[in-house]
Amino acid sequence: RFFVLHSDDTSTPLSKLSPFLVAKTLQNTLGAKYEAKKLFSGDLLVEIYERYQATALLNLKMIHNLKVTASAHRTLNTIRGVISEDDLVTSTEEEIVEGLSTQGVVAAKRIKIRKDGEERPTKHVILTFEKNSLPPTVKAGYINCKVRPYVPNPLRCFRCQRYGHGSRACRGRETCARCSGTDHTADDCNLGYKCVNCNGDHPAYSRSCNHFKKEKEILALKVKENITYQEAKRRLSAFQRGSFAEAVSSRGPAPSKVSVATQVSFSDHGKPLQSSTPRLKLTLPGHSISAAKAAEAPSRTKDLGAAVAMEVTPSSRPP
Incomplete structure (x- = not known):
């Protein structure tokens, strides 16, 4: 906790x-x-x-x-998920919490949409669990409800219009949400739209803003992988840049390649040198032969040692 x-x-x-x-x-x-x-x-x-x-x-x-x-902490000790059931449309939020309390549910919020100037309830209900991970399902009476991760909308400061913090913790200047000016508020603005986050021709609260969409992707990754906001932001940024390190970590280790002239990594130290030129294939003995023993070995072994010495010439060694 x-x-x-x-x-x-x-x-x-x-x-x-x-x-x-x-x-x-x-x-x-x-x-x-x-x-x-x-x-x-x-x-x-x-x-x-x-x-x-x-x-x-x-x-x-x-x-x-x-x-x-x-x-x-107000949020880190809980996790939210969404259920969508037509049979629960008429159930109140209090009734849902009471019926699911034994399964860890501590709060319920029905999602509403505005249509024809009035709010209308939907079948979608946001459940808050006093847990660190979501259950796959909950049992609402005799109904088995599938639980999906809930991805909230990005948090935008109403003072500076930037994302990632609220107005209480804001240290920025008060900014107009319509034109991004700092000498007036949106209520008194008659200027054209200019987003303070991306400089686009839309207000800062527009959901078509590329910055809003990026923040939404970060939150989706955060919820899906159960990681912090900063970690999700780092991963997404690295993925969009085509980071080599991220690509390697996701694809696994690449096959090792050794140059005959250069040692390309510490792992190559001690590996046999390779060349593109054809070489004589030799069948070496199963056990290594020291220099002292090689001198005492039969003539066949001496010939083999000479062949190996000719194979690895000074000109083929790395500088």
């Missing part, structure tokens, strides 16, 4: 304390098995693995001389 450790003093975030001091306190409280990461806000994200650690962390009230509060 994930918890957020927050300083009660707004003027002194946890990030202002010595990381050694904080780590020592957490280790004394939780033991060695935990992970911690500094958040953008200055709070600390703590991942724990045992039930007793949750109790200990919630009871932690002080680090050095700074009062702190621990609380469960």
